[in-house]
Amino acid sequence: MKSSDDGGLDGLGIGALAARFGLAAHVLRHWEAMGLLHPGRDAGGRRRYGADDLTRVATILLLKEAGLGLNTIRSLTTGADRATRHAILGPAAEELRSTIAAARASLELIEGGLNCDFEDVTQCPNYRRLITERVGTTQ
Structure with missing residues (x-):
């Protein structure tokens, strides 16, 4: 399926599209191979990217930034129905929630150390509470 809407553009070459998104041209070639x-082709066989292609590259980049791999992105962007989309994104969302929870716990520990008045961080109330929770006993 070639890009049909060039949005009035004559079409960008691979170098121009890559530069527009801060990518190397080989990345676009790899995405095409996957x-x-x-992209459409001009009379000389060179790739020409239109408005739909720009949208597609932006979509790929957003999904990559969300932590999805290229195979997953391909599955999502090739007409996945709602059930398939949920099956793909559900575990990804749960993994991200776990990562966020771990980051929040780390931030709480670090901020507790920053806000503690004791010389020895192990004497800080926040630190002691977290250790007690980890050990599972009361001191």
Whole structure:
């Protein structure tokens, strides 16, 4: 499936598209080989990217930034129905929730150390509470 809407653009070459998104041209070629991009070709066989392709690259980048791999992105962007989308994104969302919870706990520990008036951080109330919770006994 080639890009049909060039939004009035003559079409960007691979170098121009790559530069627009701060990518190396080989990244776009790799995405094409994986079936993520389907650029049109000019009379000389050179890739030409239109408005739909720009949207597609932006979509790929957003999904990558969300932590999804290229195979997952391909599954999501090739007409996945609602059930498939939920099956793919559900575990990814749960993994992200776990990562966020771990980051919050780390931040709480670090901020507790920053806000503690004791010389020895192990004497700080926040630190002692977290250790007690980890050990599972009361001191």
